[in-house]
Amino acid sequence: MKMNLGQPPRIPTQFARTALGLQTMEEPHSRPLSLCRVNTKSILISRAHMLVHAIALIVLVRYRASLFFTEMNPADRPPALAWLLISLAELMLSFSWLLNQAYRWRPVTRAAFPERLPEDGELPPIDVFVCTADPDREPTVEVMSTVISAMALDYPPEKVHVYLSDDGGSPLTLHGMREAYDFARWWLPFCKKFEIKTRCPKAYFMDDEEEEDGDGVDVRSSDEYDSEKRKVKEKYELFKARVNGYKARCRGDSSLRSRDHPSTVELIRGSSADEVVQADQQDMPLLVYVAREKRPSHHHHFKAGALNALLRVSGVTSNSPYVLVLDCDMYCNDPSSARQAMCFHLDPKLSPSLSFVQFPQRFHNISENDIYDSKMRSYFWTSLCGMDGLKGPGLSGTGFYIKRESLNGKSITNSIGTDAMDLRKLFGDSKEFIKYLQQNDQPSKSIIHGNSAAFRKEVEFLASCEYESGTKWGQEVGFMYYSVVEDYFTGFTLHCNGWTSVFYNPPKPQFLGTATTNLNDLLIQGTRWSSGLSKVGISRFCPLVYGSLRMPILQSMCYAQLALFPFYCLPICCFATIPQICLVNGISIYPEVSSSYIMLFAFIFLSSLCKHLHEVVASGHTVQTFLNEQRIWMIKSTTSHVYGTIDAVMTQIGMRRASFLPTNKVDDDEQSKRYEMGIFDFQTSILFLAPMVTLVILNMASFIVGVARVLTLGGGDELFMQIVLSFFILAMTYPVIEGMVLRTDKGRIPRSVTTLSAFLSLALLLLGSGFLMR
Numbered sequence: 087m088k089m090n091l092g093q094p095p096r097i098p099t100q101f102a103r104t105a106l107g108l109q110t111m112e113e114p115h116s117r118p119l120s121l122c123r124v125n126t127k128s129i130l131i132s133r134a135h136m137l138v139h140a141i142a143l144i145v146l147v148r149y150r151a152s153l154f155f156t157e158m159n160p161a162d163r164p165p166a167l168a169w170l171l172i173s174l175a176e177l178m179l180s181f182s183w184l185l186n187q188a189y190r191w192r193p194v195t196r197a198a199f200p201e202r203l204p205e206d207g208e209l210p211p212i213d214v215f216v217c218t219a220d221p222d223r224e225p226t227v228e229v230m231s232t233v234i235s236a237m238a239l240d241y242p243p244e245k246v247h248v249y250l251s252d253d254g255g256s257p258l259t260l261h262g263m264r265e266a267y268d269f270a271r272w273w274l275p276f277c278k279k280f281e282i283k284t285r286c287p288k289a290y291f292m293d294d295e296e297e298e299d300g301d302g303v304d305v306r307s308s309d310e311y312d313s314e315k316r317k318v319k320e321k322y323e324l325f326k327a328r329v330n331g332y333k334a335r336c337r338g339d340s341s342l343r344s345r346d347h348p349s350t351v352e353l354i355r356g357s358s359a360d361e362v363v364q365a366d367q368q369d370m371p372l373l374v375y376v377a378r379e380k381r382p383s384h385h386h387h388f389k390a391g392a393l394n395a396l397l398r399v400s401g402v403t404s405n406s407p408y409v410l411v412l413d414c415d416m417y418c419n420d421p422s423s424a425r426q427a428m429c430f431h432l433d434p435k436l437s438p439s440l441s442f443v444q445f446p447q448r449f450h451n452i453s454e455n456d457i458y459d460s461k462m463r464s465y466f467w468t469s470l471c472g473m474d475g476l477k478g479p480g481l482s483g484t485g486f487y488i489k490r491e492s493l494n495g496k497s498i499t500n501s502i503g504t505d506a507m508d509l510r511k512l513f514g515d516s517k518e519f520i521k522y523l524q525q526n527d528q529p530s531k532s533i534i535h536g537n538s539a540a541f542r543k544e545v546e547f548l549a550s551c552e553y554e555s556g557t558k559w560g561q562e563v564g565f566m567y568y569s570v571v572e573d574y575f576t577g578f579t580l581h582c583n584g585w586t587s588v589f590y591n592p593p594k595p596q597f598l599g600t601a602t603t604n605l606n607d608l609l610i611q612g613t614r615w616s617s618g619l620s621k622v623g624i625s626r627f628c629p630l631v632y633g634s635l636r637m638p639i640l641q642s643m644c645y646a647q648l649a650l651f652p653f654y655c656l657p658i659c660c661f662a663t664i665p666q667i668c669l670v671n672g673i674s675i676y677p678e679v680s681s682s683y684i685m686l687f688a689f690i691f692l693s694s695l696c697k698h699l700h701e702v703v704a705s706g707h708t709v710q711t712f713l714n715e716q717r718i719w720m721i722k723s724t725t726s727h728v729y730g731t732i733d734a735v736m737t738q739i740g741m742r743r744a745s746f747l748p749t750n751k752v753d754d755d756e757q758s759k760r761y762e763m764g765i766f767d768f769q770t771s772i773l774f775l776a777p778m779v780t781l782v783i784l785n786m787a788s789f790i791v792g793v794a795r796v797l798t799l800g801g802g803d804e805l806f807m808q809i810v811l812s813f814f815i816l817a818m819t820y821p822v823i824e825g826m827v828l829r830t831d832k833g834r835i836p837r838s839v840t841t842l843s844a845f846l847s848l849a850l851l852l853l854g855s856g857f858l859m860r
């Protein structure tokens with residue numbers, strides 16, 4: 087089979103051609119579907135800053151290096167190991183800075199014009215994939231809200247097919263789907279009739295209790311609206327009661343999230359018991375429940391495995407050319423997202439190489455203070471806009487519309503219709519699947535709705551765990567298995583294969599998810615991400631090598647920055663310990679205040695802080711956000727990044743198996759209250775607390791000893807920088823100090839942890855003094 091390495095297929099898809107026709111025949115070139123604007127102002131500021139900062143860093147490296155070669159009185163020479171480590175740490179952070187500049191090289195913003203899209207009849211069909219794994223951590227009613235919001239997309243209903251993958255194989259989820267379908271038969275017509283904009287029922291009824299929003303203003307005041315709304319609300323309450331009732335009945339039933347179950351695929355129909363339904367089957371999107379087979383003997387590859395099973399099952403069911411992927415908590419907040427995404431997918435200039443349109447992840451549960459930086463502004467505002475100006479944003483797991491064809495391996499257009507054996511090696515043994523893949527066609531409705539025995543057998547085979555053995559699923563085809571951050575690695579592979587992507591961040595969030603809003607979940611999630619990312623960083627796929635051969639260097643720098651950032655825990659840990667240990671011992675490792683080099687250090691320090699602050703403010707955020715980002719970066723660097731990196735190294739050398747613990751999506755009332763008030767909640771594992779508290783205590787001790795030393799013995803000139811550094815760290819981690827000494831509530835740092843950490847920091851100080859001071 088001919089593999090077209092590095093080049094995407096150049097033939098526009100059938101639907102892009104339609105749009106092309108539209109542009110050439112009906113519309114002059116003046117009405118594009120989308121626009122891309124280069125952010126000139128931000129580019130000018132960034133590049134000017136880059137130049138100046140880079141010069142400062144070069145001088146710094148020169149300064150550190152020169153000291154190794156200058157003749158010095160041994161008494162004046164700083165201890166070699168401490169000096170070396172600090173120099174290496176500075177070098178690593180400078181390298182990280184360099185990689186980070188790729189995001190700032192050419193950021194762009196985009197606009198879409200859905201009103202210029204072709205008629206509904208010409209729009210391409212879409213399959214929506216929703217993944218869930220555990221009904222305890224992911225409450226069924228909420229998962230169904232996501233499913234219903236997807237069914238209610240503002241798109242021709244016969245062109246929307248919603249698939250739910252249930253990795254728990256839970257009867258509760260299947261039951262929830264049937265109930266959701268019944269409720270949707272009331273909900274969808276209601277949304278359509280009154281032009282409701284918030285189509286996730288949970289969000290709609292919640293908004294409604296709080297305040298009236300702009301939904302369907304004109305029709306809203308009518309009696310008809312009121313009475314229908316009351317009726318739909320009743321149906322919603324009934325739906326919730328039925329799902330929760332079922333849940334209560336099967337409490338304690340371990341089959342609710344088994345890791346050992348056969349594949350089940352069911353096309354969901356309404357129960358005939360429901361009296362007068364409002365919507366006909368024709369007006370309803372197809373709804374399919376899929377629980378792929380899981381056996382303890384087979385590695386199931388987490389979410390990527392689930393998505394690949396959905397790709398196959400949907401491939402013989404609806405086989406839509408575009409797929410929207412959603413996490414189970416990420417509901418459609420604006421029903422127009424499909425049309426917005428089509429503005430890019432059908433844009434003849436972008437379409438031939440365009441793989442996916444990524445919307446940012448936004449969250450509905452973030453408080454005013456956002457103390458845990460759950461918003462991830464730097465990623466979803468700065469990084470993705472920056473990549474968009476190069477080859478396109480990385481994939482971020484949820485809220486993206488992807489072209490199915492781009493997931494079919496390197497160059498499917500060249501291979502289709504050629505050798506059947508080769509196709510089976512890539513895609514597996516299903517003739518049906520390969521048939522639709524080759525035809526780029528949709529199975530007829532009668533086959534699907536017939537729900538025949540043959541159809542059932544085929545889909546269950548496609549969802550079985552044996553199906554993938556000996557195929558290229560997860561390696562060349564579909565979503566990639568190599569890393570637990572399947573989104574990052576799949577996006578990277580697509581870009582390596584020459585595909586492009588688009589980032590679109592319209593003012594109204596298109597999707598809203600549940601962010602991690604407590605320290606424990608944040609650090610667990612952070613550890614998983616760090617592990618998955620650094621695994622790529624230390625593998626043969628390291629973006630700096632593998633990527634730079636296959637994509638523009640700036641794009642590979644962006645990917646490298648992501649894959650390598652967990653490793654910056656090393657320099658951060660150095661900066662949090664070495665200057666402090668030296669300070670206690672009265673040893674200076676920075677230039678003295680009277681030296682002109684102090685200006686260099688001060689400049690680098692302030693220049694990076696100011697640039698960060700400017701970016702935060704320019705993206706419409708506050709100084710509080712800046713402080714939160716700095717603080718969380720410090721906390722994560724000394725906890726989850728450390729564990730993630732260790733985990734990645736251990737999986738790489740075969741000492742551990744990869745794991746994916748889904749993030750908790752259930753609220754704890756007391757924790758939520760603290761979160762809303764902006765108070766840190768330290769109820770997390772001692773493994774996370776101990777390193778963090780140890781470092782804070784070490785900095786406290788060194789600050790106190792340092793100041794005392796200067797006051798009694800002098801030497802403020804040489805030790806000034808180290809005192810400032812300790813003070814800065816303490817100021818930034820103030821909530822930890824507060825949690826340790828001032829608070830008495832349940833979310834404080836337990837006394838036992840503080841005591842243990844005090845001992846650890848003493849040990850660190852003694853050991854460090856022994857080793858470093860030589």
Ligand SMILES: O=c1ccn([C@@H]2O[C@H](COP(=O)(O)OP(=O)(O)O[C@H]3O[C@H](CO)[C@@H](O)[C@H](O)[C@H]3O)[C@@H](O)[C@H]2O)c(=O)[nH]1
Nearest residue numbers: 217218219253388389392413414482483484570571748749
């Ligand atoms: O074995 C599994 C594990 C998870 N999931 C689903 O994957 C989704 C994401 O999992 P979640 O626990 O919410 O993880 P997060 O860390 O919040 O997810 C982020 O990071 C993941 C990669 O680590 C990406 O896949 C996600 O899209 C991205 O939102 C959820 O819908 C889960 O139900 C599965 O289907 N099967």
Ligand SMILES: [Mn+2]
Nearest residue numbers: 413415600749
């Ligand atoms: Mn999530």
